[in-house]
Amino acid sequence: MARTAPARACLLIHLLAHGVFGTTAAAEVDPQQDTVLLQLGTDATSFDLGRVSSPKGTTGTTVWTLLARQTYPHIFSSGEWSKNAGDPGNDNYAILDQLEAFRSGDGKFTFKLSWPGSGLQDQVWKQSLNPVTSGRQSTRPVAGYEAVSIHYTTQWWGGLEGSQYALLDGSVASDNWYYAVGAFYNWQGGIPGPSSPVAKTELYVAASPTPAPTPATPSPTPAPTLAPTPAPTLAPTPAPTLAPTPVPTLAPTPAPTPARTPAAIAAAVGDPHLVNIHGERFDLLKDGRHLLVEVPQFAAESATLLAVAAVAQRCGDACSDVYFVSINVTGKWADDVREGGFHYTAKQPQAHRKGTGWMSFHSIKLKTVWGRTGGGIPYLNMFVKNLGKSGYPVGGLLGGGDHSSVTNPDLRCKRYLAF
Secondary structure (H helix, E strand, O other): OOOOOOOOEEEEEEEOOOOOOOOEEEEEEEEOOOOOEEEEOOEEEEEEEEOOOOOOOOOOOEEEEEEEEOOOOOOOOOOEEEOOOOOOOOOEEEEEHHHHHHOOOOOOEEEEEOOOOOOOEEEEEEEOHHHHHHOOOOOOOOOOOOOEEEEOOOEEEEEEOOOOEEEEEEEEOOOOOOOOOEEOEOOOEEOOOOEEEEOOEEEEEEEOOOOOOOOOOOOOOOOOOOOOOOOOOOOOOOOOOOEEEEEHHOOOOOOOOOOOOOOEEEEOOOOOOOEOOOOOOEEEOOOOOEEOOOOOOOOOOOOOOOEEEEEEEOOOOOOOOOEEEEEEEEEEHHHHHOOOEEEOOOOOOOOOEOOOOOOEEOOOEEEEEEEEEOOOOOEEEEEOOHHHHOOOOOEOOOOOOOOOOHHOOOOOOOOOOOO
């Protein structure tokens, strides 16, 4: 079909990708847009043709096969290489366990990362490393890496590798996990993209469609028809030409819910009023020890990079009279600043200062400030910057941790109404 054809044309495509699946599909090609919409059963999936889908080193038309899709707020589990495998139209889907079948003749895979609805451009490259079976890498880029159409190289980009916080990520030879595929955690209200959270991630692999076989010469070769033919040869009744199956008009996909903008400063102030990384505000109504910051979220103690824990104490008769009286800052990043981390108490003498000033722990900044109520009760305030720039899922009350249990009054706290 000429690329300059003014109208859309319909055709039938027999899709057979390395023996993984085969089906007859109705398709409509827009020669101006270089896209083809394939209808596989009741599902419709978009594939790019032309400049991006015929990367250097390949010939002919390349068909993109969807390997994985994740849509926020769904999260994947470790080892979940197959998900809704029979339903490629599902919002959350994976056939990553079949990846090896798509290795091309040059020993490489051709991948495409897409972030629908984000405004980001597709990332296309080759690599010989199978990220599903290889795990995390120690060098960047990954083995056999070859750029095809690369638009983003920040955040340690170097192809795809196994990941600690997702099925795969593109922050190669780094503890970060940008370009995540199949994230295990919600990060800043989304999935880690090239540099910020996105609402949807899709990973494709290229597979050249098998060309239609050349018709075999019938055996034995029929004898030629003798002339004259005794009976007039009737014109064969032509099979009725079926109108091409139209691609169904899809209801417009709503734009994905944009990821929430993280709060500029997370804080625990006063009695105490808290603001977390998502800008959510709530009051702490229970005393005891509380984890304010945990990087990474759910990490074992030996793997914790930064932990900020505070002890809250009820210092009055009112239910809301709860204040932080001590704060501990520990973890590998704290040890890098001072061995053993930092410990603050509300009753520490502060004749020469009222706060610590901003202290850097890797990309995160912390500040502790001493305060005193009108009744003379000392307490501590904690301020945190750049939680969203740590490159890890952040837990704790000021991160993405659940705070519903601490906002309910303690059972010992009773309210009385006087008439």
